[in-house]
Amino acid sequence: MAYRETEKMRQRKAEARQRIIDCTWECVAEGGFRSARITRIAGLAGVATGTIYRHFESREHLFAEIFRLATQREVDKVAEALGISGNAVERLESALRQFAGRALKGPMKAWALIAEPVDPTVEEERLAYRKAYADLFERAINEGIKEGCIPEQNARLASTCLVGAISESLIGPLSPTQTRSLQDTDNRNNTLVDAIVCFCIQGLTGTRS
Template sequence: MAYRETEKMRLRKAEVRQRILSCAYQCVAEGGFRNAQINQVADVAGVATGTVYRHFESKTELFAEVFRIATQREVDKVAEALAGSGSASQRLERALRQFAERALHGPVMAWSLIAEPVDPQVEGERLAYRRAYAEHFEQVIGQGIEEGSLPAQDARLSATCLVGAIAESLVGPLSPTQQTPQHNKAGVFNDKQINALIEPIISFCLQGVTGQRR
C-alpha cells in the first residue's frame, strides 16, 4: 500500500516550514543575509540543520523566500499609503515618507533589502520588487496627470526614477560600514534624525515629479 500523508502530518510540516521562515527572517533582521547561516536558523527554530534542507533545497532558496516576504510587506505599506486620500503629490509624499521612515527604523533589514550584496537569485527578487514599487508609483503619477495636478511626463520613467532615488539616497545612512554622527549606539535613528535625513530626499523626489520646489 502506497504511503499517504495524513492531514495532521501536512499541517505539522507546514508549521515547521513557517517556523523556519520566521526564524530566518529574524536572523536576517538582526544581522543581514551575509551573517545569517543555516545552522543559526536551525538553532533558533529548534530543528536540525537537515530539517531546514528538507523544506528548502538550499540556503539561497530559503533566503530568497525571506526576501520575498520582507519586501512584500514594504510594497504593501507603500501601496496602502498611495491608496489613501489626497492629491497625487500628497499620496506620493506619504508613500515616500512611509518607505524612508520604515527603512530607518529598521536599518539592518532595510540595508539587506535595498543594497546588501546577495546571491543572483535573491538579486532577481530585488529587481522584481523594484518593478512592483515602480508600478504603484506609476499608477498614481498617471492619475495625477489625468486630473491635472501633475505636469505631463512619462509616468513609467518618473516612477522608476522615484524608486531609484529613494532607495539610493538611503544606501549611505543604512550602510553598516558607514559610521556617521546620525547613528546612535543602538544603530537605530531617532525621530529627529529621521526627519533631518528624509526631508531633503522627499523634496528632491517631489520636485522631480511636480516640477515645483517645496
C-alpha cells in the same frame, strides 16, 4: 500499501517550515543575510539542518523566499500610503515618506532588502521588489497627470527614477558601517526624509513639496 501523509503530519511540516522562515528573518533583521547561517537558523527553529533542505532546495532559495515575503510587506505599506485621500502629489508624498521612514526605523532590515550584496537568486527578487514600487508610483503619476497636478511626462520612466533616487539616497545612512547614536536620531531621520521627499516631488512637479 502506498504511504499516505496524515493531516497531522502535514500540519507539523507546515509549522516547521514557518519556524524556519520566522527564524531566518530574525537572523536577517539582526545582521543581514550574511549572518543567517543555516546551522544558526536550524538551532533557533529547533530542527535539523537537513530538515531545512527538505523544505527549501538551497540556502539561496530559502533567502529568496524570505526576501519575497519581507518585501511584499513593505510594498503593501507603500500601497496603503498611496490610498490616502488627496491629490496624486499628496498621495505620492505620503508613500515616499512611508518608504523612507520605515527604512530608517529598521536600518539593518532595510539594508538587507535594498543594498546588501546577495546571491543572484535573491537579486532577482530584489529586481521584482523595485518593479513593484515602480508600478505603484507609475499609476499614481498617471493619475496626477490626469488631475493636472503633475506635468505631462513619461510616467514609467519617472516612476523608476523615483525608486532609484530614494533607494540610492538611503544606502549611505542604512550602511552597517555607519555609526549610530540614539541621541537626535529621530531628528536626523526626519530631516533626511524631508530632503528625499522634497527632491522627488520637485523632480516630478517642478515645485517644492
